Amino acid sequence: EAQVTQNPRYLITVTGKKLTVTCSQNMNHEYMSWYRQDPGLGLRQIYYSMNVEVTDKGDVPEGYKVSRKEKRNFPLILESPSPNQTSLYFCASLPGGRVGELFFGEGSRLTVL
Amino acid sequence: AQSVTQPDIHITVSEGASLELRCNYSYGATPYLFWYVQSPGQGLQLLLKYFSGDTLVQGIKGFEAEFKRSQSSFNLRKPSVHWSDAAEYFCAVGPSNFGNEKLTFGTGTRLTIIP
Numbered sequence: 001e002a003q004v005t006q007n008p009r010y011l012i013t014v015t016g017k018k019l020t021v022t023c024s025q026n027m028n029h030e031y032m033s034w035y036r037q038d039p040g041l042g043l044r045q046i047y048y049s050m051n052v053e054v055t056d057k058g059d060v061p062e063g064y065k066v067s068r069k070e071k072r073n074f075p076l077i078l079e080s081p082s083p084n085q086t087s088l089y090f091c092a093s094l095p096g097g098r099v100g101e102l103f104f105g106e107g108s109r110l111t112v113l
Numbered sequence: 114a115q116s117v118t119q120p121d122i123h124i125t126v127s128e129g130a131s132l133e134l135r136c137n138y139s140y141g142a143t144p145y146l147f148w149y150v151q152s153p154g155q156g157l158q159l160l161l162k163y164f165s166g167d168t169l170v171q172g173i174k175g176f177e178a179e180f181k182r183s184q185s186s187f188n189l190r191k192p193s194v195h196w197s198d199a200a201e202y203f204c205a206v207g208p209s210n211f212g213n214e215k216l217t218f219g220t221g222t223r224l225t226i227i228p
Contacts, residue, residue: 004156031214042117042203042218043157058215090156094214099164100147100207102216104156 002027004105006091012111013081021076021108023091029103031094032074033058034066036087037107043090049074081112115140117204119219127227128196134189134222136204146187147205147216148178157203163187174198199226 004025013019025032033048035058045058049068063085065077074093078085088109092102116139126132138144145164149157161172168180178189187204201223207216 033215035218040220042220043216044218045215048215092157099214100145100162100205100216101159102149102157104158106154106156 002103004091004093004103006089006105006108008108009106010109012113014113015082016080019078019081019110021078021089021091021110023074023076023105024072025074025091025093025103026072027093027095027103028071029093029095030071031096032068033092033094033102034064034074034076035090035092036060037090038087046076046089078110081110083112086110086112115144115206115217117206117217117219119202119204119222121222122220123223123225125225125227126194129193132189132191132194132198132224134202134204134224136187136189136219137185138187138204138206139185140206144187144206145208146178146180148172148176148187148189149203149205149218150174151201151203151221153200160189160202194224194226196226196228199224 007022030051034046035043037043044060047066049055091105118137147162148160151157160176163170163180201221203221204219205216208214
């Protein structure tokens with residue numbers, strides 16, 4: 001089954017404790033992206049990757065890092081999480097040539113205390 | 114800069130009734146427009162998209178949307194809703210540049226279905 005898999009789905013952590021949210025897709029998509037969803041703000045792009053070893057900032061990259069060492073994986077790293085990073089995070093991938101037709105993971109709800 | 118406005122935060126309709134969710138956009142050129150649905154606890158799923166051509170587009174699950182350039186709108190409609198349509202709906206526009214493929218999303222409309 002074609003899917004984007006995120007882990008963990010739920011996480012409660014404390015300020016400053018490094019964490020990684022993993023994202024993996026099995027569709028061989030070159031493009032992947034991370035969004036965060038906050039009430040009243042919709043979805044905002046954090047980072048994106050056009051291909052392996054190619055990443056760039058989205059609209060709200062502060063406090064986040066990403067890496068793309070393999071096509072299928074695109075982890076989101078919070079080096080020193082803060083309470084304002086409490087949010088619902090979505091990873092998405094895009095098939096080549098299909099403008100805007102993003103495939104989303106089920107989301108990772110992160111709470112930073 | 115491109116933007117999307119969904120003026121209704123929450124809509125409640127009766128099962129079997131018709132539905133229209135509003136979306137207005139701001140975009141510098143001919144827009145690419147999308148509607149996504151997010152069921153509880155799930156990721157977003159593409160319902161339909163408009164690129165060009167016929168201004169009435171059909172999507173999955175019996176949804177349709179109409180592009181009206183003069184009103185900068187792309188409203189989503191369904192003739193008869195089912196309880197399973199209860200979800201949050203997002204309108205999106207983009208991408209602003211094809212190097213990023215970023216979509217700009219509205220703030221969403223939560224749909225509640227009552228029996």
